[in-house]
Amino acid sequence: MKSSSMNTHMGSIAIDNEVIAQYAGSVANECFGIVGMAGVNVKDGVFSLLKKESMTRGINVSLTPKNKLVIDFHVIVSYGVNIPAVADNLISSVKYKVEEFTGLEIEKINIYVEGVKVID
Numbered sequence: 001m002k003s004s005s006m007n008t009h010m011g012s013i014a015i016d017n018e019v020i021a022q023y024a025g026s027v028a029n030e031c032f033g034i035v036g037m038a039g040v041n042v043k044d045g046v047f048s049l050l051k052k053e054s055m056t057r058g059i060n061v062s063l064t065p066k067n068k069l070v071i072d073f074h075v076i077v078s079y080g081v082n083i084p085a086v087a088d089n090l091i092s093s094v095k096y097k098v099e100e101f102t103g104l105e106i107e108k109i110n111i112y113v114e115g116v117k118v119i120d
Helices: 019-031 050-059 083-102
Strands: 003-006 011-016 034-041 046-049 059-063 071-076 106-117
Touching: 003 019, 011 019, 019 050, 019 059, 019 071, 019 083, 034 050, 034 106, 050 059, 050 106, 059 083, 071 083, 083 106
Parallel strands: 071 106
Antiparallel strands: 003 011, 034 046, 034 071, 059 071
């Protein structure tokens, strides 16, 4: 089990990276311009839109030696949006909400735009 941990005056707290990924994914899906997370078929190199139940496959959470989080998002964005503006919005929202939720500092958020989807 990969987890992020911190020590407090009462003991230690361990948060599974999957929990952080689920929360970060729910925050990301609330951001304007984000259609969803992208899953990749390594064999074919094809990206697909993931359902909400499996969105954590498009998110990778790791911990640096300094006990800070690094979060990678593989996203699909709406057609016609300003990608840098959507990315900035995603970074600021996730950074604020995940740091509040976990109590851990985020060192870096990487966003990989894997596709564009036309929304009806």
